[in-house]
Amino acid sequence: MRLLIVEDNQRLSEWLARLLRGENYVVDCIPDGESVIEGVALENYDLAIVDLGLPGIGGIDVVRHIRAHHATIPVLILTAEDAVKRRVEGLDAGADDYMTKPFEVEELEARIRALTRRSGRLVREELRYGPLSFDQNTRQFSIGERALQLSPREHAVLEALMRRAGATVSKEVLLEASYGFDEEVNLSVIEVTVHRLRRKLESDAISIATLRGLGYVLRLAQP
Ligand code: CA
Numbered sequence: 001m002r003l004l005i006v007e008d009n010q011r012l013s014e015w016l017a018r019l020l021r022g023e024n025y026v027v028d029c030i031p032d033g034e035s036v037i038e039g040v041a042l043e044n045y046d047l048a049i050v051d052l053g054l055p056g057i058g059g060i061d062v063v064r065h066i067r068a069h070h071a072t073i074p075v076l077i078l079t080a081e082d083a084v085k086r087r088v089e090g091l092d093a094g095a096d097d098y099m100t101k102p103f104e105v106e107e108l109e110a111r112i113r114a115l116t117r118r119s120g121r122l123v124r125e126e127l128r129y130g131p132l133s134f135d136q137n138t139r140q141f142s143i144g145e146r147a148l149q150l151s152p153r154e155h156a157v158l159e160a161l162m163r164r165a166g167a168t169v170s171k172e173v174l175l176e177a178s179y180g181f182d183e184e185v186n187l188s189v190i191e192v193t194v195h196r197l198r199r200k201l202e203s204d205a206i207s208i209a210t211l212r213g214l215g216y217v218l219r220l221a222q223p
Helices: 010-022 033-037 059-069 084-092 105-118 152-163 171-178 188-201
Strands: 002-006 026-030 047-051 075-080 097-101 126-129 132-135 140-143 206-211 215-220
Touching: 002 010, 002 033, 010 026, 010 105, 033 059, 047 059, 047 105, 059 075, 059 084, 075 084, 075 105, 084 097, 097 105, 126 152, 132 152, 140 152, 152 171, 152 188, 152 215, 171 188, 171 215, 188 206
Parallel strands: 002 026, 002 047, 047 075, 075 097
Antiparallel strands: 126 132, 132 140, 206 215
């Protein structure tokens, strides 16, 4: 799952990004509203976190822009403690929820989970595909009773495959899902990640098949 943070306070956004990456989210940070409006591919994101106190183009306009161009992406706004009026403006502009600074990270994470569950892409608490399950609250993959220990990249790739289980997913889509835009990588890293994932799945019942030139597909073994 990929998150966008729009926040001019670099220390705050880096701290937040590090924490969320630790929870296996892929995170991109943007320090200003101009960059969002001038061409961030919003469809790549599952949620946007927008600080309302941005220099230049303000957070409210960023929220309006996101709403106008991408109706379904959940938007969480960050506001200063006493800014009730701004918060109301933000919600009226189309934000789904808010956090006031300073905030507890556990609460932010819970709100992110709630918003992404509600967004329509995720409706159930648990995704299942054959023996593989993914608990959307703990963000843990398991095969049967065995919890999988995955790196953040492996987690992101498996999550992208799981959400389209049975369908072909291109390397480009997997790269989008697992790397932020400031990371210089090429498609071959996906082959390495898939190779590692296959070893960790260790199941006869489920496999990641390669469709040469097309991508990968998460498949159940034929009975
Ligand atoms: Ca700010």
